[in-house]
Structures are given as C-alpha cells and as structure tokens.
Amino acid sequence: MLLIHETLLDLHVVLGALALILFWIPILARKGGPTHLRYGKIYVWLMYIVAVSGIAMSVMVLVNPGYLKPNASLTAVYQFYSLLLFLSALTFVSVRHAMLVLKHKTDTSVFRRFDFLWMPATLVGGGIALLIVAASSSSTLILHCVFGGLGVFIGASMGHFAFRKNPPRKVWLTEHIGAIIGSGIAAYTAFLAFGARHWLSVLGDWQLAAWILPSVVGTAGIVWATRRWG
Numbered sequence: 001m002l003l004i005h006e007t008l009l010d011l012h013v014v015l016g017a018l019a020l021i022l023f024w025i026p027i028l029a030r031k032g033g034p035t036h037l038r039y040g041k042i043y044v045w046l047m048y049i050v051a052v053s054g055i056a057m058s059v060m061v062l063v064n065p066g067y068l069k070p071n072a073s074l075t076a077v078y079q080f081y082s083l084l085l086f087l088s089a090l091t092f093v094s095v096r097h098a099m100l101v102l103k104h105k106t107d108t109s110v111f112r113r114f115d116f117l118w119m120p121a122t123l124v125g126g127g128i129a130l131l132i133v134a135a136s137s138s139s140t141l142i143l144h145c146v147f148g149g150l151g152v153f154i155g156a157s158m159g160h161f162a163f164r165k166n167p168p169r170k171v172w173l174t175e176h177i178g179a180i181i182g183s184g185i186a187a188y189t190a191f192l193a194f195g196a197r198h199w200l201s202v203l204g205d206w207q208l209a210a211w212i213l214p215s216v217v218g219t220a221g222i223v224w225a226t227r228r229w230g
Helices: 002-022 024-028 034-063 074-104 108-112 114-136 142-162 171-195 197-229
Strands: none
Touching: 002 024, 002 034, 002 171, 024 034, 024 171, 034 074, 034 171, 074 108, 074 114, 074 142, 074 171, 108 114, 108 142, 114 142, 142 171, 142 197, 171 197
8 A cells, every 4th residue: 555655656746746837838829729739638638637636645544544654643634634635635526627617618508417517516515524523623724724725715616516407608618718727726725725834934934825825816817717718
C-alpha cells in the first residue's frame, strides 16, 4: 500500500505541476480556436488524473492513517486529507461539469439524471463536512471554512443550472468557463497550501493570504467572464 501511495503521489505532483502551467494556455487563447481546443483537452485529461490520484491518496490515508502517516497527529492527518480529498473532488467535478456543458449546451435535461446530480450533491455534502470539521476544531481552519462554503455554493449553483427549464442562450459558455476556472482555483490552492507550504512558511501569517489568493483571483475571473460572454 505504501508503494502505491508513493507512486500516486509522484504522478500527482508531476502531472499537477504540468497542469498548473497548461491551465493558462486555453484560458488566454482565443476561445474555440485550435490552440484553445488542443491544450484545453490536454489540461482536462491531466486534471482528471490529478483529481483521481488525489482522491485515491486521500482515501488511503483516511482509512489507514496509522500505517501511511505513523508519526503524524491523527487530528492533523484527518484535517489535512479531508481538505485534500475535497479539493480533488472539486477539481474532478468542475472539469467534468465544464465538459458536459460544452457538449450538451442548453439541453439541461441531461443534467437532471443521476449520473450528473451526484456531482453537485458531492460538493454540497463535502462542503458541509468541511464546515463541520472546522467548527469542531480547537484551531481556526480558514481553508476548511472557505472551501466548505464554496462547495455548498458551487454545488447549489450546479443544481440550479440542472433544473433550469429555459436557460439563456449563452449560459452554457459561462458555466464552462466558470467550471474550468473553478478547477484552477482548487489546483492552485492545493499547490500553495500543501505542495509549496514549506517555501511559503517564510511569509509567516501572510501565508494565509497566499492560500486564499487563487479563490480571490479565480472568483474575479469568473465574474469578468460572465459579464464578457454571458
């Protein structure tokens, strides 16, 4: 099990770093152009692998923390990997939602089936779980609060989209862009909070600002895109 976890971690780190770089190419390229389509597809598949590997690693540690993290505090392990599990799920759901709306556009009947509704339900349930973890902790878990609230909001928004009978003509475009940016928020937050936490430790209390920065920038990007193409 330890070898599997370490292999998944290596895969997660390498492909995650590549995805963080590729994220900006389809974002900045002309929408619908060959560059946007080519690198967008690569980004999507990279993020699928990164998300699934993150989910698998998190579940493995949460199920058997004593074996995989023998020297760590159980409380810290559960807090750390519950957040990583949620960020991985948020990444997967965001990318999947982005591709589904690109395929089906305003045919929202597709989104009222179970094979879609489990995704917003997962985000709402996972968001509530993070908020419960934060509320029951003796320390202040800012990221749990931020992403717990975001999970509930994004999941509810996806559910609202699914049950719209006559959505606006271009709503699929803003849903697609918002979901892709949402996957970037989750990926960059995971990198800054976990992968780069040792480098950012020199910032002291300002490290928290770096963790929240992707959410601030990403949300501003979603608002701008909605106004630009909505």
